[in-house]
Amino acid sequence: MTADMAYEERNTWISGVATFVSYVVYLGIVLLRAKGIPLADVQYVAPLLWTLASSIIASIVGCVVGACLWGKGCGKKDVRDREIERFGGYVGQSFMCMGGSAALILAILEADHFWIANAIYLGCVLSTVLGSITKIVAYRRGLGFC
Protein backbone atom coordinates (compact mmCIF):
# COMPACT_ATOMS: atom_id res chain seq x y z
CA MET A 1 0.00 0.00 0.00
CA THR A 2 1.56 3.26 -1.10
CA ALA A 3 0.82 6.93 -1.43
CA ASP A 4 0.50 6.35 -5.18
CA MET A 5 -2.52 4.11 -4.70
CA ALA A 6 -5.98 5.56 -5.35
CA TYR A 7 -7.90 6.46 -2.21
CA GLU A 8 -10.71 4.04 -3.07
CA GLU A 9 -8.29 1.23 -3.94
CA ARG A 10 -6.58 1.61 -0.57
CA ASN A 11 -9.93 1.45 1.24
CA THR A 12 -10.85 -1.65 -0.76
CA TRP A 13 -7.62 -3.36 0.37
CA ILE A 14 -8.28 -2.40 3.99
CA SER A 15 -11.89 -3.65 4.11
CA GLY A 16 -11.04 -6.85 2.21
CA VAL A 17 -8.12 -7.74 4.49
CA ALA A 18 -10.02 -6.77 7.67
CA THR A 19 -12.97 -8.95 6.69
CA PHE A 20 -10.78 -11.91 5.73
CA VAL A 21 -8.66 -11.75 8.90
CA SER A 22 -11.70 -11.41 11.19
CA TYR A 23 -13.36 -14.42 9.53
CA VAL A 24 -10.20 -16.53 9.94
CA VAL A 25 -10.15 -15.54 13.64
CA TYR A 26 -13.84 -16.50 13.93
CA LEU A 27 -13.24 -19.88 12.27
CA GLY A 28 -10.26 -20.49 14.57
CA ILE A 29 -12.33 -19.77 17.70
CA VAL A 30 -15.25 -21.94 16.56
CA LEU A 31 -13.01 -24.86 15.57
CA LEU A 32 -11.12 -24.64 18.87
CA ARG A 33 -14.40 -24.72 20.79
CA ALA A 34 -15.62 -27.68 18.70
CA LYS A 35 -13.10 -30.11 20.17
CA GLY A 36 -15.06 -33.12 21.33
CA ILE A 37 -18.53 -31.70 20.61
CA PRO A 38 -20.56 -31.44 17.38
CA LEU A 39 -20.06 -28.19 15.46
CA ALA A 40 -23.73 -27.26 15.72
CA ASP A 41 -23.46 -27.25 19.54
CA VAL A 42 -20.59 -24.74 19.65
CA GLN A 43 -21.25 -21.34 21.26
CA TYR A 44 -20.76 -19.31 18.09
CA VAL A 45 -22.92 -16.19 18.62
CA ALA A 46 -20.46 -14.11 20.67
CA PRO A 47 -17.42 -14.80 18.41
CA LEU A 48 -19.54 -14.12 15.32
CA LEU A 49 -20.79 -10.77 16.60
CA TRP A 50 -17.39 -9.73 17.97
CA THR A 51 -15.47 -10.59 14.79
CA LEU A 52 -18.15 -8.96 12.64
CA ALA A 53 -17.99 -5.77 14.72
CA SER A 54 -14.17 -5.94 14.79
CA SER A 55 -13.95 -6.13 11.00
CA ILE A 56 -16.21 -3.07 10.62
CA ILE A 57 -14.25 -1.09 13.23
CA ALA A 58 -10.89 -2.21 11.78
CA SER A 59 -12.02 -1.10 8.31
CA ILE A 60 -13.05 2.33 9.58
CA VAL A 61 -9.88 2.79 11.66
CA GLY A 62 -7.73 1.52 8.78
CA CYS A 63 -9.31 3.98 6.36
CA VAL A 64 -8.79 6.86 8.81
CA VAL A 65 -5.15 5.87 9.44
CA GLY A 66 -4.60 5.48 5.68
CA ALA A 67 -6.07 8.93 5.09
CA CYS A 68 -3.76 10.39 7.77
CA LEU A 69 -0.65 8.68 6.40
CA TRP A 70 -1.35 9.22 2.70
CA GLY A 71 -3.91 12.00 2.80
CA LYS A 72 -3.43 13.18 -0.78
CA GLY A 73 -6.60 12.64 -2.80
CA CYS A 74 -8.48 11.73 0.35
CA GLY A 75 -12.20 11.31 -0.30
CA LYS A 76 -11.80 12.04 -4.00
CA LYS A 77 -13.83 9.68 -6.13
CA ASP A 78 -14.15 9.92 -9.90
CA VAL A 79 -16.05 8.14 -12.67
CA ARG A 80 -13.50 5.29 -12.85
CA ASP A 81 -13.79 4.67 -9.10
CA ARG A 82 -17.58 4.53 -9.42
CA GLU A 83 -17.43 2.11 -12.38
CA ILE A 84 -15.04 -0.19 -10.52
CA GLU A 85 -17.14 0.02 -7.34
CA ARG A 86 -20.27 -0.92 -9.31
CA PHE A 87 -18.50 -3.85 -10.98
CA GLY A 88 -17.08 -5.13 -7.68
CA GLY A 89 -20.55 -4.72 -6.19
CA TYR A 90 -22.10 -6.98 -8.85
CA VAL A 91 -19.58 -9.71 -8.09
CA GLY A 92 -19.98 -9.30 -4.33
CA GLN A 93 -23.78 -9.32 -4.47
CA SER A 94 -23.86 -12.67 -6.26
CA PHE A 95 -22.11 -14.29 -3.28
CA MET A 96 -24.45 -12.52 -0.88
CA CYS A 97 -27.37 -14.05 -2.82
CA MET A 98 -25.76 -17.49 -2.65
CA GLY A 99 -25.34 -17.16 1.12
CA GLY A 100 -28.95 -16.02 1.48
CA SER A 101 -30.21 -18.86 -0.71
CA ALA A 102 -28.17 -21.40 1.24
CA ALA A 103 -29.63 -20.02 4.49
CA LEU A 104 -33.15 -20.23 3.06
CA ILE A 105 -32.68 -23.85 2.03
CA LEU A 106 -31.21 -24.68 5.44
CA ALA A 107 -34.18 -23.00 7.15
CA ILE A 108 -36.63 -24.98 5.00
CA LEU A 109 -34.77 -28.16 5.93
CA GLU A 110 -35.01 -27.08 9.60
CA ALA A 111 -31.24 -27.11 10.07
CA ASP A 112 -29.64 -25.86 13.30
CA HIS A 113 -29.36 -22.09 13.75
CA PHE A 114 -25.59 -22.55 13.69
CA TRP A 115 -25.60 -23.59 10.04
CA ILE A 116 -28.09 -20.89 8.98
CA ALA A 117 -26.12 -18.12 10.71
CA ASN A 118 -22.84 -19.39 9.31
CA ALA A 119 -24.20 -19.64 5.77
CA ILE A 120 -25.23 -15.98 5.96
CA TYR A 121 -21.93 -14.94 7.57
CA LEU A 122 -19.91 -16.83 4.94
CA GLY A 123 -21.99 -15.16 2.21
CA CYS A 124 -21.19 -11.73 3.69
CA VAL A 125 -17.48 -12.54 3.95
CA LEU A 126 -17.26 -13.93 0.40
CA SER A 127 -19.21 -10.95 -0.87
CA THR A 128 -16.77 -8.48 0.69
CA VAL A 129 -13.55 -10.39 0.02
CA LEU A 130 -14.29 -11.43 -3.58
CA GLY A 131 -15.83 -8.03 -4.34
CA SER A 132 -12.62 -6.44 -3.02
CA ILE A 133 -10.42 -8.77 -5.09
CA THR A 134 -12.44 -7.94 -8.22
CA LYS A 135 -12.07 -4.21 -7.56
CA ILE A 136 -8.32 -4.49 -6.93
CA VAL A 137 -7.83 -6.48 -10.16
CA ALA A 138 -9.88 -3.85 -12.01
CA TYR A 139 -7.74 -1.06 -10.50
CA ARG A 140 -4.52 -2.83 -11.40
CA ARG A 141 -5.32 -4.33 -14.79
CA GLY A 142 -8.33 -2.39 -16.04
CA LEU A 143 -12.01 -3.26 -16.27
CA GLY A 144 -11.46 -4.96 -19.64
CA PHE A 145 -9.67 -7.86 -17.94
CA CYS A 146 -12.52 -8.75 -15.62
Add this chain to the structure above:
Amino acid sequence: MKPTRVTNAIRSLRFAHGEMTQAELADRIGVTRQTVIAIEQSRYSPSLEMAFRIARVFGVSLDDVFKYSEDEEEMA
Protein backbone atom coordinates in the same frame (compact mmCIF):
# COMPACT_ATOMS: atom_id res chain seq x y z
CA MET B 1 -1.69 -7.33 -24.42
CA LYS B 2 -3.55 -4.23 -23.25
CA PRO B 3 -7.15 -4.44 -21.99
CA THR B 4 -8.44 -1.78 -24.39
CA ARG B 5 -8.00 -1.06 -28.09
CA VAL B 6 -8.02 2.65 -27.43
CA THR B 7 -4.51 4.08 -27.53
CA ASN B 8 -3.63 7.68 -26.82
CA ALA B 9 -1.01 10.37 -27.14
CA ILE B 10 -1.63 11.99 -23.75
CA ARG B 11 1.92 11.49 -22.54
CA SER B 12 3.49 13.21 -25.54
CA LEU B 13 0.82 15.93 -25.50
CA ARG B 14 1.57 16.63 -21.83
CA PHE B 15 5.25 17.09 -22.60
CA ALA B 16 4.42 19.24 -25.61
CA HIS B 17 2.36 21.47 -23.32
CA GLY B 18 5.08 22.65 -20.98
CA GLU B 19 5.67 19.25 -19.37
CA MET B 20 2.24 19.29 -17.77
CA THR B 21 2.12 16.90 -14.85
CA GLN B 22 -0.41 14.08 -14.53
CA ALA B 23 -1.76 15.77 -11.39
CA GLU B 24 -2.30 19.03 -13.27
CA LEU B 25 -4.14 17.28 -16.10
CA ALA B 26 -6.19 15.32 -13.55
CA ASP B 27 -7.23 18.56 -11.83
CA ARG B 28 -8.21 20.16 -15.10
CA ILE B 29 -10.42 17.28 -16.23
CA GLY B 30 -11.80 16.57 -12.76
CA VAL B 31 -10.46 13.06 -12.08
CA THR B 32 -7.80 11.52 -9.83
CA ARG B 33 -4.17 11.25 -10.92
CA GLN B 34 -4.52 7.44 -10.84
CA THR B 35 -7.22 7.67 -13.50
CA VAL B 36 -4.95 9.75 -15.74
CA ILE B 37 -2.23 7.11 -15.25
CA ALA B 38 -4.71 4.33 -16.12
CA ILE B 39 -5.82 6.18 -19.28
CA GLU B 40 -2.22 6.84 -20.35
CA GLN B 41 -1.36 3.17 -19.92
CA SER B 42 -4.50 2.12 -21.85
CA ARG B 43 -5.86 0.31 -18.79
CA TYR B 44 -9.00 2.44 -18.85
CA SER B 45 -11.08 3.86 -21.68
CA PRO B 46 -12.45 7.26 -20.71
CA SER B 47 -16.04 8.25 -21.38
CA LEU B 48 -16.72 10.36 -24.46
CA GLU B 49 -17.22 13.39 -22.25
CA MET B 50 -13.91 12.90 -20.46
CA ALA B 51 -12.17 12.32 -23.81
CA PHE B 52 -13.49 15.67 -25.07
CA ARG B 53 -12.33 17.38 -21.88
CA ILE B 54 -8.82 15.96 -22.34
CA ALA B 55 -8.73 17.09 -25.98
CA ARG B 56 -9.93 20.55 -24.95
CA VAL B 57 -7.15 20.89 -22.35
CA PHE B 58 -4.57 20.32 -25.10
CA GLY B 59 -6.50 22.36 -27.66
CA VAL B 60 -6.57 19.54 -30.21
CA SER B 61 -9.21 17.33 -31.79
CA LEU B 62 -10.28 13.99 -30.33
CA ASP B 63 -8.47 12.14 -33.13
CA ASP B 64 -5.20 13.77 -32.16
CA VAL B 65 -5.47 12.35 -28.64
CA PHE B 66 -7.10 8.95 -29.12
CA LYS B 67 -6.72 6.22 -31.71
CA TYR B 68 -8.70 3.02 -32.04
CA SER B 69 -6.43 0.10 -33.02
CA GLU B 70 -7.97 -2.23 -35.56
CA ASP B 71 -5.20 -4.85 -35.39
CA GLU B 72 -4.45 -7.07 -32.44
CA GLU B 73 -0.74 -6.54 -33.21
CA GLU B 74 -1.02 -2.81 -32.63
CA MET B 75 -2.27 -3.50 -29.14
CA ALA B 76 0.66 -5.73 -28.17
